[in-house]
Amino acid sequence: xxxxxxxxxxxxxxxxxxxxxxxxxxxxxxxxxxxxxxxxxxxxxxxxxxxxxxxxxxxxxxxxxxxxxxxxxxxxxxxxxxxxxxxxxxxxxxxxxxxxxxxxxxxxxxxxxxxxxxxxxxxxxxxxxxxxxxxxxxxxxxxxxxxxxxxxxxxxxxxxxxxxxxxxxxxxxxxxxxxxxxxxxxxxxxxxxxxxxxxxxxxxxxxxxxxxxxxxxxxxxxxxxxxxxxxxxxxxxxxxxxxxxxxxxxxxxxxxxxxxxxxxxxxxxxxxxxxxxxxxxxxxxxxxxxxxx
Amino acid sequence: xxxxxxxxxxxxxxxxxxxxxxxxxxxxxxxxxxxxxxxxxxxxxxxxxxxxxxxxxxxxxxxxxxxxxxxxxxxxxxxxxxxxxxxxxxxxxxxxxxxxxxxxxxxxxxxxxxxxxxxxxxxxxxxxxxxxxxxxxxxxxxxxxxxxxxxxxxxxxxxxxxxxxxxxxxxxxxxxxxxxxxxxxxxxxxxxxxxxxxxxxxxxxxxxxxxxxxxxxxxxxxxxxxxxxxxxxxxxxxxxxxxxxxxxxxxxxxxxxxxxxxxxxxxxxxxxxxxxxxxxxxxxxxxxxxxxxxxxxxxxxxxxxxxxxxxxxxxxxxxxxxxxxxxxxxxxxxxxxxxxxxxxxxxxxxxxxxxxxxxxxxxxxxxxxxxxxxxxxxxxxxxx
Numbered sequence: 001x002x003x004x005x006x007x008x009x010x011x012x013x014x015x016x017x018x019x020x021x022x023x024x025x026x027x028x029x030x031x032x033x034x035x036x037x038x039x040x041x042x043x044x045x046x047x048x049x050x051x052x053x054x055x056x057x058x059x060x061x062x063x064x065x066x067x068x069x070x071x072x073x074x075x076x077x078x079x080x081x082x083x084x085x086x087x088x089x090x091x092x093x094x095x096x097x098x099x100x101x102x103x104x105x106x107x108x109x110x111x112x113x114x115x116x117x118x119x120x121x122x123x124x125x126x127x128x129x130x131x132x133x134x135x136x137x138x139x140x141x142x143x144x145x146x147x148x149x150x151x152x153x154x155x156x157x158x159x160x161x162x163x164x165x166x167x168x169x170x171x172x173x174x175x176x177x178x179x180x181x182x183x184x185x186x187x188x189x190x191x192x193x194x195x196x197x198x199x200x201x202x203x204x205x206x207x208x209x210x211x212x213x214x215x216x217x218x219x220x221x222x223x224x225x226x227x228x229x230x231x232x233x234x235x236x237x238x239x240x241x242x243x244x245x246x247x248x249x250x251x252x253x254x255x256x257x258x259x260x261x262x263x264x265x266x267x268x269x270x271x272x273x274x275x276x277x278x279x280x281x282x283x284x285x286x287x288x289x290x291x292x293x
Numbered sequence: 294x295x296x297x298x299x300x301x302x303x304x305x306x307x308x309x310x311x312x313x314x315x316x317x318x319x320x321x322x323x324x325x326x327x328x329x330x331x332x333x334x335x336x337x338x339x340x341x342x343x344x345x346x347x348x349x350x351x352x353x354x355x356x357x358x359x360x361x362x363x364x365x366x367x368x369x370x371x372x373x374x375x376x377x378x379x380x381x382x383x384x385x386x387x388x389x390x391x392x393x394x395x396x397x398x399x400x401x402x403x404x405x406x407x408x409x410x411x412x413x414x415x416x417x418x419x420x421x422x423x424x425x426x427x428x429x430x431x432x433x434x435x436x437x438x439x440x441x442x443x444x445x446x447x448x449x450x451x452x453x454x455x456x457x458x459x460x461x462x463x464x465x466x467x468x469x470x471x472x473x474x475x476x477x478x479x480x481x482x483x484x485x486x487x488x489x490x491x492x493x494x495x496x497x498x499x500x501x502x503x504x505x506x507x508x509x510x511x512x513x514x515x516x517x518x519x520x521x522x523x524x525x526x527x528x529x530x531x532x533x534x535x536x537x538x539x540x541x542x543x544x545x546x547x548x549x550x551x552x553x554x555x556x557x558x559x560x561x562x563x564x565x566x567x568x569x570x571x572x573x574x575x576x577x578x579x580x581x582x583x584x585x586x587x588x589x590x591x592x593x594x595x596x597x598x599x600x601x602x603x604x605x606x607x608x609x610x611x612x613x614x615x616x617x618x619x620x621x622x623x624x625x626x627x628x629x630x631x632x633x634x635x636x637x638x639x640x641x642x643x644x645x646x647x648x649x650x651x652x653x654x655x656x657x658x659x660x661x662x663x664x665x666x667x668x669x670x671x672x673x674x675x676x677x
Contacts (some may be wrong), residue, residue, distance in 0.1 A: 035443035037450070085648045091442035092388055096593055097647045099390070099446070103586050104640025110633040111626065220582060224454045227447040263462045266455035273451050274436045277444065 006137035007257040008250065013142035015249020016149040017208045021226030022233065022241035023153065024201035029235045031173040031193040032079075032087055034094045035227065038101035040219035042078065042198050043205030045105055046071040047214055048113050050206055051120055060123050067206055068199050075198025079191045087190070102223075110216040122211030145207045152203055153242065156196075169193055221266055225252070228273045234283025243284065248272065335522050343515050350507040354500065355492040362503040363571070364611055369506030370396075370567040371607035373513050375591045376600050377560025380517055382589075383598025384526060385553035386533035387437060388445055391452035392561045393585035395433075399426045399565025400575040401460070401467060404475040407570070415478050415505070415570075422566035423559045430558020431551060438550035453585045457577035472576025475569045477502065506567050513560055514600050520556065521600075529553055583636055590639040594646050596653025605654055613638060 021039070028036045036042075050067035054060060078101065086094045124140035160166035171179040172189035180186050204226075205219060229248045233240025248269070255268040276283065332338050354362055378392050402422040406413060413421075433452060437445055460467040467473055480501030488496040520526055531539040532549050540546055569575050591610050595602025614635035621631030650657045 029443075035447060037446065082644055082648070092382075092386065093647050093651055095388060095443055095446045096589065097644050099586055099589065100640045100643025100647065102640065103583070103590075103636050104644065107633045107635075107637035107640060111621075111630050111637065115629055115633065217581075221454055224447075224451045228451065231444065231447065260462060263458045266451070266458050268455075270448075270451040270455040273448055277440060277448060278436060281439065281444075 002134055002136075003257065007253050009137045009142070011250035011253025012246065013138075013145050013249070014253060015229075015246035016146045017204050017245075018222070018225045018229045018249050019242040019245025020149045020152065020200055020204040020207070021222055022229035022245045023156070023238055024197040024204065025226055025230045026233075026235060026238050026241040027156075027193055027197040027200065029230070030238075031169070031190055032083065033091070034083065034087070034098065035235070036194075036197070037095065037098040037223060038078070038105060039197070039201045039226065040205075040223035041102045041105035041109075042071065042074055043201040043222075044214070044216060044219045045109050046074065046198075046202040047120070047205040047209050048109050048216075051118060051209075051214060052113070054121060060121060064123075064206060067202050071198040071202030072195045075195040075201075076191050078198070079194035083194065084187070084190075106216050113216070115216055117213040117215045120206075120209040120212060120214045126211045141211055145210070148203065148207060152200060156200070156238070159196075165192070221269075224266065225269055228269045228276075231273060231283055232276050234285040237283065237285035240283055240285030336519065339515055339518050342518070343511055346511050346514075350511065351491065354503055354507065355488075355494055359497060359499050363499050366499070366503040366506040366567070366571045368607055368611045369503070369510040370564045370571060371588070371591065371610050372510055372604050373567060374561045374564030375588050375595075375603040375607045376514055376517050377557040377564070378588050379592040379595070379598055379600065379603040380521060380529075380560075381553050381557035382592060383596075384521055384533060385529040385550060386441075387550060387553060388442070388589075389437070389449045389554075389557065390446055390582070390585045390589065391433060391449035391456070392557070392588050393580045393582065394453045394456035395426055395430060395558050395561035396565035396568060396584065397457060397460075397575070397577070397580035398429050399423070399562030400475075400569035400580070401473060401565075402426070402562070403566040403569040404473040404575040405466070407476050407478065408473075412476075412478070419509070419563060419566045423562045426562025426565065427555050427559045430555045430561070433558070434551040434554025437554055438547045449585075450582070453580075453582050457580050460577045468576070470577065472574050472579070475573045475575055477570045477573050502571050506571060509563055509567055513563060514604075517556075517560070517600055521598075525552070586643075587636075587639055590643050592653075594642055594653055596655035596657070596659075599653065599655040602653050602655035 021043075024039055024043075025035060028034060028039075046067040049070045050063040053063035053066055058066070082097060082101065083094070086097050122141045124144045126139050126141055128135040128137055128139050130136075158166075160170055168179070168184045169189045169192060171182065171184050172186040173193070176186050179189075204222070208222060209218070225248060226245075229245040230241050231244070232248060233242070233244030251272060252265050252268060256262050256265050259268075332341065354365060357365070374392055374396055378389060381387050381389055399422040402425045403418055406418040406421055412418065433449070437448065440448055460472070461469055477498060480496055480498060484501055484504070485496040488494055488500065494500070521529075528539075528544055528549055531542065531544060532546055536546055565575075568579075572579065587610050591606030592603050593606070594609060595604070595606030614632070617634035617638055618628075618631045621634045622628070626634070646653060652660055
């Protein structure tokens with residue numbers, strides 16, 4: 001029973017990070033119809049920025065903020081310089097370009113920072129809370145992860161619901177031509193969308209790094225998990241991404257605890273993805289029927 | 294998608310047959326000036342190409358030192374897998390980031406078969422690797438046939454990241470993180486004699502493996518070249534260019550997509566088998582995502598759908614890391630950092646090629662050439 005509770009708790013915390021990452025993918029998919037496979041590398045790069053600043057003696061929170069800001073800049077630059085040229089083109093071209101970015105950024109970080117494992121500090125304790133005499137798997141750091149993701153989601157909802165910029169971004173994502181006719185600077189909105197998505201991705205990167213090790217490839221499986229979570233919820237739906245992330249976090253946590261250990265977790269994600277795509281290709285929260293041709 | 298590879302893909306050394314003037318003048322090749330007379334039959338033409346390539350391969354392997362020989366063996370397994378991938382992505386429009394994992398299936402199968410006390414003959418083992426990988430490919434292809442674009446990329450990405458985990462899970466048979474040592478097969482006696490008569494060189498194990506790779510490569514490309522020029526290849530292109538129209542024409546999209554995946558997986562399996570005997574090790578770290586993406590780089594750079602392009606791209610994969618590592622060391626990077634320059638270049642090449650020359654090296658040159666020829670023939674028509 002205690003193991004079940006602990007597995008569930010760690011699954012939820014893990015799922016929150018997947019949710020944040022999936023949300024970043026969904027934000028980009030909604031506005032540009034591109035799955036950003038470079039998301040993981042971009043998040044990894046900003047985490048290394050934070051790490052470098054912490055090693056240079058910065059306070060954790062200052063480095064945290066600096067990483068998010070650098071994520072914003074990186075996302076905007078990538079969209080404006082590279083992605084803009086393949087937007088609206090054949091979907092395979094965009095996929096290949098984001099994959100190229102994925103490899104290039106990862107290798108660039110490895111050249112600059114080295115491929116070694118480096119420990120990344122956690123802002124809060126890593127010892128579980130004690131209830132009675134049992135120590136549960138909920139650590140102060142995990143609480144921070146969950147709260148941070150929830151706050152980010154709240155801010156995003158507020159942005160899209162209640163601000164003019166959010167409205168313009170929704171308009172640009174909904175119909176570029178119409179939005180342009182109504183005076184929305186669509187290009188700017190797309191850049192902003194990529195920048196925001198990169199911030200959310202960076203957040204996920206830092207959160208999952210906390211109290212653990214970072215190396216240039218540490219986000220490789222997270223990009224898969226984020227994609228699976230996003231597809232699980234339907235690539236179009238932010239709420240779906242969050243629910244999908246939580247479900248996937250729980251599922252993988254149970255697989256790791258009860259069926260075969262951590263080496264098959266990636267494979268379990270593949271199985272879940274294939275089952276979802278075969279049974280309900282639109283995801284759990286699909287708003288529109290699948291489009292053809 | 295259609296602008297990835299607009300003209301019908303060419304293979305080896307043959308003139309395009311799309312021009313009505315060519316088609317309308319059978320057997321009268323001698324009447325057209327400045328053209329090498331080639332057989333009209335595709336099969337004969339491809340057999341001729343095989344002959345030329347075989348002679349070239351022997352010459353290349355005999356004139357170069359053992360280190361180059363082993364590099365050429367590396368080239369052969371990359372090129373075999375890339376050939377399969379370019380057929381899948383270029384001709385049928387399905388992207389796969391999982392070909393590294395499929396190569397792993399072929400490599401582990403070969404390793405397991407070779408570890409037997411009395412191993413089967415090498416061709417049988419290779420066939421077994423091909424069959425096993427094809428079965429896995431059929432499974433993946435069945436799921437993949439319903440997906441497109443980013444969904445397919447994501448699913449095969451999950452395959453590439455997930456499948457090597459099996460090697461860790463089944464440590465006892467598959468060797469875990471350290472991998473499975475592969476006993477490279479010894480060269481038969483006739484091979485040494487043959488080499489001595491041809492060039493006077495002595496036959497080494499490296500040379501034998503390089504020849505095995507070259508033979509597999511030539512056979513694979515011969516079969517693929519015929520396949521893409523056949524009804525099957527045309528059907529794949531129809532499925533790629535307009536699936537709705539293809540379906541209306543009575544083509545069952547699903548089964549054709551699965552077939553493309555199976556053929557492509559078979560090539561990846563053979564590539565993995567050759568890799569296993571050349572590297573003499575099948576380890577999960579060799580089949581990381583980087584391998585899958587490197588294969589993708591090779592076919593994108595060479596030109597999607599072109600076998601010649603896949604070969605050129607594979608050559609880049611083999612020779613570029615050395616150049617960049619040397620450059621990196623010269624620039625003052627240490628070994629591990631310099632080794633990362635190659636993937637960096639792959640990534641940049643993918644982005645730059647897709648933005649500025651989506652048709653790749655072969656495709657861009659061919660487009661130029663076709664445009665020139667069209668211009669010339671217009672000039673000739675109007676001058677008449």
